[in-house]
Amino acid sequence: MTTEQRARPSVDAEPTDAELIDRSRRNPEDFAAVFDRYADRVHHYLARRAGVTEADDLLSETFATAFDQRDRFVPERSPNGALPWLLGIATNILRSHARSQRRRWQLLARSTADPDEPSPADRVAARIDANALAKPLIDVIAELPDGDRDALLLFAWADLKYEEIASALDIPVGTVRSRIHRVRTRLRGLLGTTTTQDQESA
Numbered sequence: 001m002t003t004e005q006r007a008r009p010s011v012d013a014e015p016t017d018a019e020l021i022d023r024s025r026r027n028p029e030d031f032a033a034v035f036d037r038y039a040d041r042v043h044h045y046l047a048r049r050a051g052v053t054e055a056d057d058l059l060s061e062t063f064a065t066a067f068d069q070r071d072r073f074v075p076e077r078s079p080n081g082a083l084p085w086l087l088g089i090a091t092n093i094l095r096s097h098a099r100s101q102r103r104r105w106q107l108l109a110r111s112t113a114d115p116d117e118p119s120p121a122d123r124v125a126a127r128i129d130a131n132a133l134a135k136p137l138i139d140v141i142a143e144l145p146d147g148d149r150d151a152l153l154l155f156a157w158a159d160l161k162y163e164e165i166a167s168a169l170d171i172p173v174g175t176v177r178s179r180i181h182r183v184r185t186r187l188r189g190l191l192g193t194t195t196t197q198d199q200e201s202a
Helices: 003-007 017-024 028-050 052-068 084-098 098-110 124-125 131-143 148-157 162-169 173-201
Strands: none
Touching: 017 028, 028 052, 028 084, 028 148, 028 173, 052 084, 084 148, 084 162, 131 173, 148 162, 148 173, 162 173
């Protein structure tokens, strides 16, 4: 195989997200492939934050907004693909539904989650190895400033890296680090307090 043959891209290679979005500017139907790639992950994130009932409508709104704003997609800011960009749009849409979302957090803090739906605290609790603290964690999450909560849930539920969270929220990566650190410190304090209380009551 010659150097030229090795350098030539395969005709069967899957187009990148950036290529699909660029094509969709001329051929809008190409954007459907972006939906096919990421709809499940975006829906999962929306369902955990807003509930399964609202997630379908929010998913449609997310991708409709992404389609309308596809000229704003900057590949250099999302080198690993369009998911952080899509989740950033989803997060902004969730903020516009903040009132219903706040009621959901308050309800979860007062009651047991639907057994057929993953607990909103499961992933956070798993990351700090404290699954038994689900309810106190929900209380803490419900009280977080919006920016801290968004950074935490993109990290814990969407598995985004700090750089991807920065891209999704359009903030410096240093701000993401400080927000995650601030929340981790608060959760560690909760864990320490709860552990002490458990030991005292034993």
